Amino acid sequence: MTTRVRFAPSPTGYLHIGSARTALFNYLYARHTGGKFLLRIEDTDLARSTEESTRSILEGLEWLGLQHDETIVFQSDNAPKHRATALNLLEEGKAYRDFTPKEERADGDVKTSIADRARAQQGEKNMRDNPYRDLPEAESAQRADAGEPFAIRLKVAETGKTKFEDSVYGLQEREYSEIEDLVLLRSDSHPLYNLAVVCDDIEMEITNVIRGQDHLTNTHKQILIYEALGITPPTFAHLPLIMAPNKGKLSKRKHGEVVSMTTYRDAGFLAAAFVNFLALLGWSSKTEQELMTLDELVSAFTLDGIHRSNAVFNFDANDPRRWTDDKAIWFNAEYIRTMPVEGLLPFVKAELKSEKLWRDEYEDDDKAWFEATVDLIRQRFFTLKDFSHQGRAFFSEDYDFNPEAIAKHLSKEPLLKQWLPELAAVLENVEDFTHDNLEIVVKGFCEEKGTKLGTVMNASRVLLTGQAVGPSMLAIFETLGKEKSVLRLKSQLAWNQ
RNA sequence: GGCGCUAUGGUGUAGUUGGUUAACACGCAGCCCUCUCAAGGCUGAGACCACGGGUUCGAGCCCCGUUAGCGCUGCCA
Numbered sequence: 001m002t003t004r005v006r007f008a009p010s011p012t013g014y015l016h017i018g019s020a021r022t023a024l025f026n027y028l029y030a031r032h033t034g035g036k037f038l039l040r041i042e043d044t045d046l047a048r049s050t051e052e053s054t055r056s057i058l059e060g061l062e063w064l065g066l067q068h069d070e071t072i073v074f075q076s077d078n079a080p081k082h083r084a085t086a087l088n089l090l091e092e093g094k095a096y097r098d099f100t101p102k103e104e105r106a107d108g109d110v111k112t113s114i115a116d117r118a119r120a121q122q123g124e125k126n127m128r129d130n131p132y133r134d135l136p137e138a139e140s141a142q143r144a145d146a147g148e149p150f151a152i153r154l155k156v157a158e159t160g161k162t163k164f165e166d167s168v169y170g171l172q173e174r175e176y177s178e179i180e181d182l183v184l185l186r187s188d189s190h191p192l193y194n195l196a197v198v199c200d201d202i203e204m205e206i207t208n209v210i211r212g213q214d215h216l217t218n219t220h221k222q223i224l225i226y227e228a229l230g231i232t233p234p235t236f237a238h239l240p241l242i243m244a245p246n247k248g249k250l251s252k253r254k255h256g257e258v259v260s261m262t263t264y265r266d267a268g269f270l271a272a273a274f275v276n277f278l279a280l281l282g283w284s285s286k287t288e289q290e291l292m293t294l295d296e297l298v299s300a301f302t303l304d305g306i307h308r309s310n311a312v313f314n315f316d317a318n319d320p321r322r323w324t325d326d327k328a329i330w331f332n333a334e335y336i337r338t339m340p341v342e343g344l345l346p347f348v349k350a351e352l353k354s355e356k357l358w359r360d361e362y363e364d365d366d367k368a369w370f371e372a373t374v375d376l377i378r379q380r381f382f383t384l385k386d387f388s389h390q391g392r393a394f395f396s397e398d399y400d401f402n403p404e405a406i407a408k409h410l411s412k413e414p415l416l417k418q419w420l421p422e423l424a425a426v427l428e429n430v431e432d433f434t435h436d437n438l439e440i441v442v443k444g445f446c447e448e449k450g451t452k453l454g455t456v457m458n459a460s461r462v463l464l465t466g467q468a469v470g471p472s473m474l475a476i477f478e479t480l481g482k483e484k485s486v487l488r489l490k491s492q493l494a495w496n497q
Numbered sequence: 498g499g500c501g502c503u504a505u506g507g508u509g510u511a512g513u514u515g516g517u518u519a520a521c522a523c524g525c526a527g528c529c530c531u532c533u534c535a536a537g538g539c540u541g542a543g544a545c546c547a548c549g550g551g552u553u554c555g556a557g558c559c560c561c562g563u564u565a566g567c568g569c570u571g572c573c574a
Contacts, residue, residue, distance in 0.1 A: 010574050045574055102572055110571075118570050119498040125570095151572050169502070178500055178570090186572040193574050217501060217569040240503080240567095247566060277509095280522090284510055288521050307510075309503045310567060314524090327509065327523045337536070380535035409533075442532095457532035469534035 003035030003207045007061075007068070008075075008197070010042040011053035013252055015060030015261040017313060018212060018242045021278045025239060026210045027066045028279070028301035038204055039068040042075045044196050049076075060261035064271050065294060073204060075196055082191030082199050085229070086152045086184040094228040095184055097140045097150040098132045102187050127180045128158060152185040154224060162220040162227075167208075167237035167303040174220040182221050194218065198225040206234050210303075213238040213310075237303050240282045241310045250313060258315055258324050268383030269328075270347060273335035277328040281311045291334065333382040341375045348374050348387050355388035357395040373479050376471050393465040394479065401494045405468035409458040410494060416459045417495055419449055423456065424489035433482045435474045442474070464488045 007023040009015070015023075030037035039061075043049035061068070089095040105113070118125075132140070133155065144150060156176050163173040184195040191199075201209060209219075216238045226233040244250040250259055257263040264274050276292055284307065285292070285300040292300065316322040336344065352358040362370035377391045393399040410416060423445055427433075430441055446453045457473040464476055464485060477485050 008574095012574075042574065048573080098572085100572090105571075105573095110573075114571060115498090115569095121498075125499085153572090172501080174500075180570085183572050188572080190572080192572070197574090212568095213502070214568055215574095218574095220501095238502090243567075245508085249567085280509060282509090286511065286513095288511080290510090290522055311510090312508060314508045322524095325508080325523085330523055333535090382535095405533095452532085454532040461533065467534090471534090473532055 001207060003030060003033040004038060004205050005030050005035065005208050005210055006038040006040050006201070006204060006206055007066075008040040008042050008200075008211070009057050010045060010048075011050060011057060012045070012048040013053055014056040016250075016252070017259045017261065017278070018250065019057075020060060020064060020261050021242060021281055022210065022212055022239060023061060023066055024064065024275060024278055025283065025301075025306075028298055029208065029210060029237075029303065030069075031298040032301045035207070036069040037066070038070055038073070038206070040073040040075060040200060040204065042193075042196070044075050044079070044191065044193065046076070056262060060265075063261065063265045064275055073200065075200060078196070078200055078203065079191055081203070082196050083185060083189060085199050086191065086195060089154070089184065089228055090152055092228075093137075093155070095152050095154050096130075096133055096135065096181075097144055098130060098153045098181075098183070099143060099148055099150045100130070100132065102149075102151070127156070127177055130181055133181065149187040151183050151187045153181040153183050154221075154228060156181050156224055162223045164219060164223055164233065164236055166216070166219075167235060168240075168306045168308060169213075169216065169238055172216065172219070174217070179220060179224065182224075184225075194221050194225060198222050198229070201234060202226075202229070202231055208235045208237060210237045210239065213241050237306070240307055242281055242313050243310050245312060245314050245316070247310070247312060255317070258313075258317075264324075264328075267324075268351065268385035269332050270335045270339075270384070272339075273332040274328065276335075277325070277331045280327075281313065282307050291331075329382055336381050336384070337378050341371055341378075344378065345371065345374060347384050351384045351387050352395060355392075357388055357392065359395075369479075376475055376479055379471065380469070390465075390467055390470070393467070397484075399466045401462065401466045401497055402468060403497070405462045405466065406494060406497060408468050409455075409462045413451070413455055413459070415449075415451075416455070419451075419456065420459060420463060420489045423460070424486045427477070427482060427489070428486050430482065433478065433485075435478050438474050438477050460489065463491065463494055466494075 005026045007019075007026045009019050009023075027037045029035075041054055041057075043054070086095060090097065130153065132150075133153075156179055159176060161173050161175045162179070163171065166172050182194060183192055185191055219236055219238075223233055242250055244255055248254075252259055265271070272294060275294055275297070276290075279292070279297050279301075280290060283301070283305050286305055287300075289296075314325045314327075349358060349362070352362075359366070373394050374387070377387070377394060381387065381390070388395075423442070426441060426445055427438075430437065442456065443453060446456050449456075458468070461470055461473050461476060462468060464473075464480060470476065471479075480488075
């Protein structure tokens with residue numbers, strides 16, 4: 001039997017980092033086992049689901065490169081089937097009509113109020129005390145026919161327990177007495193989550209459910225539905241959760257953009273790097289290799305590599321340099337500087353295009369130059385954005401001079417204002433404008449002026465790139481070429497700031 | 498409150514059927530390299546393996562308890 005897994009987000013926001021990892025693990029498992037990775041949008045909560053969220057989630061998955069198989073299932077499309085299933089269960093006596101009027105909940109702190117109520121019950125609540133549970137069928141049907149609204153609840157047996165072997169957490173058991181007669185169908189005949197999920201997983205022939213650990217206790221309820229339906233449940237694997245730095249819940253409301261996948265795409269992250277980072281949050285190959293391509297992840301991925309305790313996603317909202325997890329940034333930088341240049345080029349192209357810095361010659365006459373330049377400057381970049389920011393001077397004459405760079409390398413030596421144009425004049429006459437030869441020329445120039453090489457080099461870098469930091473100055477000269485180098489050395493722009 | 502899950506340096510993780518100086522990566526510090534900054538190389542700081550009891554010749558690994566965090570506890574998903 002081929003494995004079939006699904007990623008089933010509810011479209012109530014963008015693709016959250018935790019959901020992204022769930023999607024990734026499902027994808028890896030499917031590909032590893034040669035199975036199918038399906039996508040289902042759980043849009044049964046009409047009030048909160050939006051098309052925009054669906055688009056954003058799809059965008060996130062596409063960016064990550066997690067291509068799904070088969071067509072996307074929209075859960076709301078299956079509502080009639082869910083309803084029929086509930087009615088069927090009712091008919092078989094495995095569910096009953098609950099005529100209790102719907103409780104209106106103040107929408108504020110739902111979670112808290114539920115917990116409070118549960119606490120007030122002191123754990124003495126009898127889960128089987130619903131007065132309608134054993135209402136004679138004739139009476140129940142009669143009231144229904146009379147138009148009295150009712151919800152349909154699953155009739156959970158008095159004694160016994162549900163059990164399942166979780167691929168990650170091992171054997172899980174739960175007494176029936178701890179599970180309420182869960183509602184299958186609302187009084188407005190709207191099917192509820194647990195019913196919908198089970199029906200759809202059956203319909204989609206899902207063999208392995210891989211989802212967040214927050215569903216661990218829900219699973220027992222779903223097992224009950226499977227049992228009522230007489231269908232063998234799939235195998236479950238629950239994933240540890242991803243927490244905020246304070247080990248609390250990681251949420252959009254509290255933590256903002258750091259949790260959204262699109263943030264990383266827009267911040268110049270390489271999907272491959274982010275996927276690599278994400279894979280290691282709660283999973284380990286149990287080898288010392290951490291840098292892994294998607295293909296390597298696919299072949300290394302097994303469920304027993306999944307960790308059982310929650311992982312902290314580390315970041316500091318007050319530190320711009322640490323706006324997201326250090327290791328995620330490190331992975332990205334590592335990918336940028338070590339991946340084959342040809343592979344990086346398309347990403348740099350896209351970045352330059354978005355900043356209006358792209359020229360078609362980079363793919364034509366200047367292809368070799370472009371590749372060499374990217375290869376040169378990528379060594380100290382962290383994101384794709386750096387190519388158009390710190391690296392802007394390599395692709396445009398219109399670049400800014402970093403004030404700190406000026407202060408550090410220009411202002412300190414007043415004579416530089418004369419020297420650099422002089423150096424420009426010298427360079428103008430250099431025939432062989434290459435690294436080794438330029439080294440001889442510039443060194444000679446510095447000796448003549450009686451100054452340290454670094455003084456001239458650093459000042460030159462500020463004039464030619466606007467930055468205090470960057471590649472070796474000789475490499476910059478060579479890359480920019482004689483004409484631009486000379487022009488920029490003569491320019492007074494930086495001095496006037 | 499009840500039920501469940503978890504607990505290895507700041508973070509992510511390894512730790513094989515109980516026998517180690519508790520390993521690796523990120524981050525941090527220092528040194529080397531050096532025209533700057535990275536990268537790279539080297540070195541280092543940082544964990545009484547949450548705490549307390551057992552079992553054992555021997556426990557991070559097994560058992561019990563405590564504590565803490567998290568999850569669920571809805572006619573949300």
